[in-house]
Amino acid sequence: VKKPVPCGHTSSSKSERHLKETWQVNAHPELYPGDIIEFPRNKYFSHFGVYYGERDGVPYVAHLTSRDSDSKLLLFGRALKSTVKLDPLNVVGKKYKVRNDLDEKHPPRDFYSLVKPEIDEAIGKLVTYDILFHNSEHQATMFRYGVKKSEQIEKVYAKIVPTWKSLFEKKKM
Numbered sequence: 438v439k440k441p442v443p444c445g446h447t448s449s450s451k452s453e454r455h456l457k458e459t460w461q462v463n464a465h466p467e468l469y470p471g472d473i474i475e476f477p478r479n480k481y482f483s484h485f486g487v488y489y490g491e492r493d494g495v496p497y498v499a500h501l502t503s504r505d506s507d508s509k510l511l512l513f514g515r516a517l518k519s520t521v522k523l524d525p526l527n528v529v530g531k532k533y534k535v536r537n538d539l540d541e542k543h544p545p546r547d548f549y550s551l552v553k554p555e556i557d558e559a560i561g562k563l564v565t566y567d568i569l570f571h572n573s574e575h576q577a578t579m580f581r582y583g584v585k586k587s588e589q590i591e592k593v594y595a596k597i598v599p600t601w602k603s604l605f606e607k608k609k610m
Contacts, residue, residue, distance in 0.1 A: 471548035473537055473577045474498055476530030482589055485536070485577040486529055489556060496526040499556040501576035503566055519566035521559040521576065543582035552580050 468474070472488040486500030503519040526533070537545065546552055565571060574587040 468496060468535065469548075471545060471552050471581055472535045473581055474526075474529075474533050475536040476533045481593075483574070484530065485572075485574040487552065487556065487577050487580045488526075488535075489523060489553070497523050498526050498529045499523050499560070499580070500529055501564060501566060501571075501573045519564050520561055521556065521564065523556070523560055537581070538588065539578060539582055539584070539586060543578075543584050543586075545581050546583055551583075555580060 468488045470488055470490045474486050474488055476484045476486070478484050484500065484502075486498035489497040489499045491497065499521055501519055502522050502524075564576075569590055571585070572587055572590065574589060575585045578584055578586045
């Protein structure tokens with residue numbers, strides 16, 4: 438049995454890491470507490486969480502969600518009553534992959550001394566969800582790296598900004 442490696446440490450070779458990045462269905466690939474996990478939702482967006490570890494042999498994920506909140510209405514991409522929840526991995530999604538893509542740019546923080554206490558404190562507290570400024574990917578990168586970042590939103594901006602720029606230049610906006 439392999440001992441979990443704390444967030445911020447590398448235990449696998451590049452080829453092992455590549456295998457982790459393929460979508461896993463109903464399988465439990467080797468996960469380490471603090472890993473960012475991506476769950477595909479549709480063609481354009483995914484949901485993200487942080488692997489928390491196991492409880493009674495069940496893997497858990499901490500993630501930002503509006504599920505079961507009083508307000509499911511998204512207004513301009515915002516749900517005012519979202520929370521960080523701890524759910525079994527298979528409840529959050531059947532397909533997933535590890536996405537620690539920012540490890541080279543931002544050193545991962547230690548899971549046990551920094552990330553886990555932050556997750557424990559955040560669970561159940563109300564958080565404003567905002568698709569552009571505070572989505573599940575922002576929350577996951579904030580836990581792992583201490584930096585709010587959403588690469589999927591940056592990709593959207595990369596497509597939208599040139600279009601807006603063109604419209605402004607043509608004085609259509």
